[in-house]
Amino acid sequence: MALPEPNSAWPPPAWAAAYATYAENEAWYLGDVDKLTKVYQRNGATRPVEVRGQRNGGVVGAVSRFFWGRPVPAGQNRTRLHIPAPADLATLSSDLMFSEPPEVRIEGLTALQQARLDLIANSDGAHATFNEMGELKAALGATVIASEWDQDVADHVWLESYGVDVVIPEFRKKRLLAATMWTEYVDGNRYFRHLERHERGMIEHALYEGTADKIGRRVPLQDRPETEHIALIVDADSRILTGLDRLTVSYNKNMPTMAWRKKGELAAAGRSDFAQLHPLFDALDETWSSWMRDLKQGAGKVLVPQGAATAGGPGTGASFDTGQEFFVELNAPGEIGKVSFDKIQFDIRVEQHERTAYAIYREILRKAGYSPSAWGDYGANGAITATEIDDRSQGSERTRDKKALFDKQAIGEQASVALELDGLLFPGKGGGRHDKPITVEFPEVSQEDPEKRARTLQMLDAARSISTEARVRYRLEGENLTEPEILAEIERVQKEQGEAAPDPTTFTG
Template sequence: MRDVLIEPNTQWPPPGHDRLRTHWESWRAWWSGDIRELKKYTPQTAPGGYWERKRNKPGGREIHLPLASDIARTSGELVAGDTPALDFGDTSLTGQWDDLSQTIGWANRLIEAAEVASPLGGSFLRPAWDDRVADYPLLTVVPGDEALPEFRFGHLWSVVFVEELPPPAGWKAQRSGEVWRHLEHHELGQIRHELWLGSSSDVGRQLPLAEHPSTNYFPHQIDTTPIRPGLLCEYIPNYLPNPLVRLPLGRSDYQANETFFDALDTSWDSWMRDIDLGKNRLLISREMLDPVTQTGGRGGFLGRGRKDTPAKAFDIDAEVFTPLEMPAEDQGKPAPITPVQFKIRYQEHAETVAALIEQIVSRAGYAPQTFGMHVEGQLSGTAMRRREHRSYRTRERKRRYMRPPVERCAETLMLINHVMFSGPKPTKRPTLAWRETDQADPKETAETVNLYRQAKAMSCYIAVAMAHPEWDDVQIKEEVARIEKEEAELMAPPPTGHEPPPGTDPNQPPQQPEDDQ
């Protein structure tokens, strides 16, 4: 079966997702914070802005506030910072999964997938195996802009993962701009590997996998039906729907925020310019200065050179402006020293920057308090949660989209471990539950539990589960047993000294000594 067929010498990238590609380049630039990438790609979605001006007129200060990167990192921590618990319906299988997940680095992969999905709208979980690398299944995260997916009825039908490779050692390019590509086709029941040599706009020609050291150990085709029917990889959308496309490709947290990102960098640049201009300087007459010479080099002065020319270059760090022709107040006397101190518009810039940050994080679906804004004073856990309600709602929405593919991916990893490494076989798909460890203040939880217990409206089991939401059923029951034992010991009557010895029946009368009979 060949769901995605790449023809030689055809357009690259293939038609489809064209509208998103421009945005992907821009979003990745904002996410990286790299100045060259910002100048190259962000003008496509923020025309006429700060970075387009910097691209057309290079030089001078170039400043960037990495709020976009902070949003992606915060999204990853909110969504997957608390590793979900997976229940396979069997205690031994769940224990085997816990050990396997620690070996695979499951928690790290989920955080990566959530962070990647924030700027790019989605990410892929790609299970793999290679006994030359490890004796257990492997899991990698593929960004959404490095794949060519095909959907049917809203479900992932096939996907091609694209990786650009460096030229092999000793390769002499036949033409400029050559691009080596490794295409990994994931289709129903199989995985295919292909090596192509083309250009940035042309897929070129297919070569044997042995032609490149990065692909020479891949088989051309792998039958995946012994593991499971269907695809092995999973797509995690950031959240849906996406108004840019009709396909179920996730929506980026940066979508519709590009011009605000650009305005934020403009505001920071203006603020720094005010600080430069606000340096205290003195205006004095030329007659009050010592003569200096110019070196003749680019921007050089205050040194020996080929010309004895007074320095005329403007030094923004100088404490004195030189030289100025100023009329003397009295005949034969130089003009007085005149201090100059420009106003630094700190308050105006601070308010502008704060307003832009608040607009950006709110449009991305988060509360400003999540990013350290408006948190003056000491607040309880409940008060903070109420302030961050928008962030928690966004987190829950992303988790609902993340749950089904994560459950299927965990099942696939267990099946790979069973087929390839003789591990236990799962009998059913696991059920995911997020561990909630940051939901309430411990003091407020204790007060709530105490009120319910006094009103006889909560059992000891529910009280322990509410106080320790991260515990499983076994841990809760063990704690309940310990509590009941301690309560029974406290409620026992005090000793009187006439208690029967341990191990005797308290209902039998004590035996008389033989001498008294």
């Protein structure tokens, strides 16, 4: 689509279903209990509870039966506790993908060109962006990577990531044609939205003033201090010409969608790690809330006779002094002449709640594609070996490999665009277009136990099935050494073990 027509619905109706899902996932990701309550009490919040709940079928009835969709009866103060499992799940995904960052390479670059590529895609700033991207796309289902620049801020182009809940993409045959990113500024009842539409060769900027659900009318960029500087760099058509025949944004999905595969453009959107997990998140919160309620009710309570209470005056009730030692003329219940105190002590069902919570944890990890040990071996009985731990981590590694396919494509594509754009904006510093393909390499495993590597090498050496050179190369994997440095280390090991051939010019027999 082009920029929206004045007073049209926002977000566009074609993306309404996606944005409703984004809002639900964001509420879980943020752990915002007010937003969760609002999401699950929508559609008939003023109707009677019995109609809104069990006696109502379909989506409305289902969400109202959620723990967060059930209103608290009047006069009750129930404990509602949120456990940040969704946020932990998004962090887990990002950690698996980017705790050891990928390396972006183009063969045949000069030292100056390589330094520029490293600044754009292999620097600490780029790795921080990738980590943020990993969390956002796990929670929302996809992100957009954009090439950004501001000559008043930095002397190079950089990569930036945006969640898809501020993006309207345009696809054809599941390929990105254009994308409109937007930022919202709320001033009372006035909603200002800055739209930034990326298409081949240009970026168009527009500012609209509207309402919560209408885009409203287009106004000058100077009307907001946040967009005033953009008015100075766009042309008469409010555009910035990039000079490229490629998009300055790339769509990076988390995993292929399941729910929207028959819904037009939505079929190209990504799938969140939270898909089909909302009932489990809700059940986990209900379990922990029940546990905390047991703790409160488990606090011992003492029933005292009426005579042991001290009156506080008209309308103020009575109180009981727990430090008082003597009581006179008590109107005590029970046996005549005997003071009677009683206590109430409810059970705190620790084991039942703990087992239920850990079972839900395991189901969350299983459905999201991660290993049971990703959050710790909850409920595991007895010690387990390192080999068993490695076997149980295979699920996470398989999920990581599948997600890396989408990351490689998006990061590689936009890193190439950013490098070309950098050559146009900052000539002579090493940027520019390169015809050779760009590659993005992730480490083979996110983390490998050093003890396991040592055992593997020991067994191969004992079986006489590995050379000294192969052993050294295996040990040095992931240390980013150059080939001469690796060869020097191999030579040192061979000399120490007496394996190196003597120099014939100095050999004396």
